[in-house]
Amino acid sequence: MADPNSLASYFDFSQVDWQALWTATGETVWMTLFSVVFVFIFGIILGLLLYETTGKHSAGAFILNKITAILVNVFRSIPFIILIVLLIPITKQITGTIIGPRAAMPSLIISAAPFYARMVEIGFHEVDAGVIEAAEAMGASKLQVMWKVLLPESLPAIISGITVTGISLIGYTAMAGVIGAGGLGNLAYQDGFQANQNAVTLTSTVVILIIVFIFQAIGDFTVRKIDKRSVA
Amino acid sequence: MIEFKDVSKIYHTRQNTITAVDKVSLKIGNGEIFGIVGYSGAGKSTLVRMINSLEPPTSGQVLIDDVDMTQLRGKALRQTRQEIGMIFQHFNLLWSRTVRQNIELPLELKGVSKVQRAQKAAELIDLVGLDGREDAYPSELSGGQKQRVGVARALANDPKILLCDEATSALDPATTEEVLELLLKINRKLNITMVVITHEMHVVRKICQNMAVMDSGRIVEQGSVLDIFRYPQAALTKEFVQEEVNPETEDTEVILDELLAKVPDGLILKLTFHGEQAKLPIISEMLKKMPEVQLNIIEGNIHQTQGGPLGNLYLQLRGNSELLEQAVAYLKQMRVDMEVIRSGRSK
Numbered sequence: 001m002a003d004p005n006s007l008a009s010y011f012d013f014s015q016v017d018w019q020a021l022w023t024a025t026g027e028t029v030w031m032t033l034f035s036v037v038f039v040f041i042f043g044i045i046l047g048l049l050l051y052e053t054t055g056k057h058s059a060g061a062f063i064l065n066k067i068t069a070i071l072v073n074v075f076r077s078i079p080f081i082i083l084i085v086l087l088i089p090i091t092k093q094i095t096g097t098i099i100g101p102r103a104a105m106p107s108l109i110i111s112a113a114p115f116y117a118r119m120v121e122i123g124f125h126e127v128d129a130g131v132i133e134a135a136e137a138m139g140a141s142k143l144q145v146m147w148k149v150l151l152p153e154s155l156p157a158i159i160s161g162i163t164v165t166g167i168s169l170i171g172y173t174a175m176a177g178v179i180g181a182g183g184l185g186n187l188a189y190q191d192g193f194q195a196n197q198n199a200v201t202l203t204s205t206v207v208i209l210i211i212v213f214i215f216q217a218i219g220d221f222t223v224r225k226i227d228k229r230s231v232a
Numbered sequence: 233m234i235e236f237k238d239v240s241k242i243y244h245t246r247q248n249t250i251t252a253v254d255k256v257s258l259k260i261g262n263g264e265i266f267g268i269v270g271y272s273g274a275g276k277s278t279l280v281r282m283i284n285s286l287e288p289p290t291s292g293q294v295l296i297d298d299v300d301m302t303q304l305r306g307k308a309l310r311q312t313r314q315e316i317g318m319i320f321q322h323f324n325l326l327w328s329r330t331v332r333q334n335i336e337l338p339l340e341l342k343g344v345s346k347v348q349r350a351q352k353a354a355e356l357i358d359l360v361g362l363d364g365r366e367d368a369y370p371s372e373l374s375g376g377q378k379q380r381v382g383v384a385r386a387l388a389n390d391p392k393i394l395l396c397d398e399a400t401s402a403l404d405p406a407t408t409e410e411v412l413e414l415l416l417k418i419n420r421k422l423n424i425t426m427v428v429i430t431h432e433m434h435v436v437r438k439i440c441q442n443m444a445v446m447d448s449g450r451i452v453e454q455g456s457v458l459d460i461f462r463y464p465q466a467a468l469t470k471e472f473v474q475e476e477v478n479p480e481t482e483d484t485e486v487i488l489d490e491l492l493a494k495v496p497d498g499l500i501l502k503l504t505f506h507g508e509q510a511k512l513p514i515i516s517e518m519l520k521k522m523p524e525v526q527l528n529i530i531e532g533n534i535h536q537t538q539g540g541p542l543g544n545l546y547l548q549l550r551g552n553s554e555l556l557e558q559a560v561a562y563l564k565q566m567r568v569d570m571e572v573i574r575s576g577r578s579k
Contacts, residue, residue, distance in 0.1 A: 134324035137284050138338040138389070139313035148340065152328040228369040229327045 015197040020187060025207050028183035031101045031173040032211070035108040036166045042113040043165070044158070046072065047120025048146060054121075072114035080111050080172050084179060104181035108172055116165040123157030124150055156227040163219025167212050174208060184208050234260040234283060234393065234425065239292030241278050241449075252278040253289065254449035260442075262392075265419055265426040265538070267436035267457065269472055270446035276429040279446070280395050283427060284316045285309055296393070314342055317386030317424075321398035323378040325370040331357065331381050332366040338388040356384035359421075360414060376407035383414060387422070394418070396428040400435055412438050433476035437461065437537045445469045458539030462506060462569065476535075498550035499560075500530070504569035505543040514566050515545075518559060525559050526550040546573070 003009060046068060053065035078086070084107040088098055091106045127150055135149045151158070177185025184204045192201030241253040253275045260266040268276045281287035282294045285301045294301040296312070304312055325334050332353050339349045357366050360380040370378055379399060386394055396415065400408040416439050419426055428440060436443050436457060444454035445468055452466040464470040505514075519527060527549060534543035549559055563570055 128322075128324065130320055130322055130324040131326055133286060134318065134320060135337070135341070137286060137313060137316070137318040137395075138341055139310035140341045141310060144341050148337065149326065153326055155328065226328070228371055230371055 009198040010202045012197075012199045013203070015199045016203050017191070017200075020191065021184075021200075021203060021207065024177075024182065024184045024187040024204070025211075027101045027181075028170070028173050028177075028185070028208070029211065031104055031108065031176070031181065031183055032166060032170050032215075035105060035112065035169050035173075036162065038105070038109045039112045039116050039165055039169065040162050042109065043116030043120050043162075044151075046113060046117035047124060048150075050117060050121040051124040051150075052142075054125075072117055075110055075114045076118070078111070080107070081175050081179075083107050083111050084176055099180045101182050104173065104176035104183075108169060108176065111172065112165050112169050115168075116161055119161035119165070120154075120158060123154035123161060126157060127153045156223045156229075159219060159223050159226065163216060163223075166215050166219070170208060170212055170215065233262055233295075233297060234258075234427065235293075235295040236279070236282070237293040237295065239279075239282060239289040239294060241275070241282070241287060242290045251449050253282070255292070256449075256451050258444060258451060258454065260425060260427060262425050263419070263423045264442060265415070265428060265440045267440035267443035268427065268429045268446055269431065269433060269436055269443060270429075270468075271431055274446040275449040276446050277397060280397055280427055280429050283393065283395055284313050284318060314338065314389045315391050316393045316395060317389065317391035318395040318397065319379065319382040319386050319399045321401045323370070323375075323382045323402075325378060325381055325385070327370050330367050330369055331362060331373070334370070334381055335384045335388055338385060342389060352388060353384075356387055359387070359418070360384045374407070375403050376410055379403065379407075379411050380414065383411075383418070387418065387424075390422075392425060394424050394426045396426060396430075398430055399428070401430065401432070408432075408435070409438075415439055433472045437476060437535060439538060441538050445472065456539060457537055458506060458542065461535075461537060461542055462504060498526075498528075498548050499556050499572065500574040501547045501549065501560075501563075502571040502573050503545045503547065503563065504571075505534075505541075505545070506569075507540040509566075509568065511541070512566075514563070514568060515547075517566075518562050521562065522551075522555060522559055524551055525555050 049068050050065065050072070053061040053068065056062065056065070075083070084104070087107045087110065091103050092098055094106050095102045097103045131153060132145060132149055135145050140148065173181065173183050174185025174188070177183040177187070178189045180186065184207055188201045188204035191197055192199075192204060236256050236258040239253060239256050240251065243250045243252060256279060268279065270276045278287050282289050283296070283301065285294070285304065288302055292302075296316075299312070301309075301312065326337065329337065332350075335353045335356055336349045339352060344352070353366070357363060360383050362377060362380050362384070365373065365377065370381065373381065382399070394415075399415075400411050403411060412435060415426065415428075418424060419439075426439075428435060430436060440457050442455065443457050443460055444451045445460070445466065446452065447466075447468050453460060453464070453469045460469060461473055461476075464473045515527070519525065527547060530546035530548055532543065532545040534541055536542075549556055551559075560570070560572075
């Protein structure tokens with residue numbers, strides 16, 4: 001067995017349990033995708049709420065906007081590793097467990113959704129006000145404006161936003177792994193760091209990087225495909 | 233008929249209050265093209281948005297066929313808006329939709345079936361002359377083509393009114409002509425009432441029958457385009473008319489001065505012709521009758537308006553005073569609008 005302090009130890013791949021790596025990769029991908037779906041849904045709803053209540057004169061809208069803004073800012077600001085610990089009782093209530101990929105979901109979603117909501121809100125604000133006015137002049141209802149104009153016209157921002165959020169979620173899953181959520185972070189920490197097997201840490205890192213690159217590539221490709229704002 | 237009854241729009245900001253529209257009353261008849269002219273900030277955009285209640289007035293009534301738009305809310309308002317098309321300076325097309333999908337949008341909002349939507353869109357694409365471009369995205373179109381999509385989209389619900397908000401202001405002169413021709417064609421074919429707001433007199437002259445001039449939220453002058461071009465009253469109107477009818481006025485005055493300096497005799501006249509008169513050979517008839525009169529044409533122009541042609545002619549007449557009096561009398565007899573610019577010394 002290679003000396004754990006030598007550089008050569010990084011390349012002693014006999015340490016790597018490929019089956020465990022495969023399982024951990026599956027867990028990381030599962031956690032990421034599942035949380036991305038929820039973050040996408042909650043983020044858009046929150047983003048719409050922020051957008052619709054900004055700059056309105058009615059007291060209801062003002063209060064709703066302030067409450068949403070405060071919640072969004074607070075949860076966006078709590079460091080993830082603290083949030084996950086803070087949410088343990090709530091996690092237990094919702095998922096019935098505090099260990100494994102499922103237990104990581106509430107904190108992953110709660111930390112990322114507000115962040116994404118802000119990006120969605122910015123995307124909505126970038127939609128040409130004239131286009132919204134045109135839709136209103138056609139007799140569109142508020143819901144129709146959202147569904148037929150606001151969402152399609154801000155789609156590139158929404159997609160690139162979820163790509164960025166998804167990538168930070170991959171990072172969060174690794175952190176969640178350290179306190180027992182499974183996945184590649186867990187593998188790198190327990191089998192790699194604690195068991196002095198540098199090759200496991202390196203392999204886990206490479207796999208995480210590959211996941212990130214694939215995610216980024218899919219996101220970029222989709223944005224290019226749907227963005228018709230400039231001549232192709 | 234569209235009728236504004238004493239409408240005002242007042243905005244309150246933290247510091248002060250701004251009166252964008254100030255007690256405006258106006259009637260626009262069915263099927264006509266009505267122009268509202270003014271500089272930016274005159275309140276014309278606000279006024280036109282009262283028609284579809286995008287900017288409800290602070291006070292007063294806006295009646296469309298006797299329905300008060302200011303009283304409509306919710307679904308009733310949205311349904312009425314579907315009967316009022318609107319086109320914009322910057323077209324306001326959805327970049328995410330193709331030409332066809334943009335035109336279909338108002339129909340989708342109304343809940344028209346897919347088959348009917350496609351059929352209507354095809355008709356409109358044909359009407360505005362965009363055949364072959366139906367699957368292009370707005371980013372692939374020229375400004376003129378984009379405005380054609382805007383027009384087609386505004387007509388999708390078979391509106392009875394079309395609002396044009398500076399619809400040609402972002403277009404070059406040649407494209408402006410094309411779009412104006414299209415609007416005229418649509419007005420004649422579909423008999424849609426059009427309200428055109430613009431800062432270009434040229435647009436009004438070309439397509440409108442009646443017009444109003446706006447300044448600081450007020451209507452300073454209104455009437456038929458021909459009358460306003462012939463006899464502008466308010467200072468602002470004169471300024472607008474002058475710019476359009478005779479952009480070279482200053483040049484003309486220089487030429488006049490030079491002529492008078494060189495030939496310090498004779499009479500300088502400005503004749504204004506309109507309608508059928510502009511087609512008659514009045515000057516040559518005058519010369520036949522009074523061959524001793526010497527005539528010098530300083531400048532002339534003629535414009536087509538919806539009320540008929542309108543022309544200006546600057547003349548220098550020379551001869552003895554008796555002859556000149558006869559010539560003036562003849563022109564008066566022919567009912568030519570005449571203005572003596574300078575009555576230089578007669579021999």
